[in-house]
Amino acid sequence: MRTRWQLLGTTILSTALLAGAAWAGQGEGAGHGRRGYHFEQRDSDGDGSVSKAEWMSSAEEHFKRLDTDVDGLISKAEWEVGRERMRGKRKEEKSEGGY
Numbered sequence: 001m002r003t004r005w006q007l008l009g010t011t012i013l014s015t016a017l018l019a020g021a022a023w024a025g026q027g028e029g030a031g032h033g034r035r036g037y038h039f040e041q042r043d044s045d046g047d048g049s050v051s052k053a054e055w056m057s058s059a060e061e062h063f064k065r066l067d068t069d070v071d072g073l074i075s076k077a078e079w080e081v082g083r084e085r086m087r088g089k090r091k092e093e094k095s096e097g098g099y
Helices: 002-024 033-042 052-066 076-095
Strands: none
Touching: 002 052, 033 052, 052 076
16 A cells, blocks of 8 residues: 555656646757756657656656655655755756756
8 A cells, every 4th residue: 555655656746747847848859948858868768758667767766866764755844855956956957047
């Protein structure tokens, strides 16, 4: 049951992150805003498409970054820290001429 909730949380989180990236993106493809960057980041074998395995690997990596106490769960505090970290990255990218 715990694994099922973890998988559900990871899926929801990765879907929300991808939707946010698509919403914030400008243009498509490499070098054209965040949308292309996120796609290429997930397309680990560079074949021009993202397989389910590539998607789940990306989601798993993100989950691991948020689960800072490595208990297999993302607490509200861990979520907030991760959210603030992403806000900081976005501000930095904007100041560097990114999206």
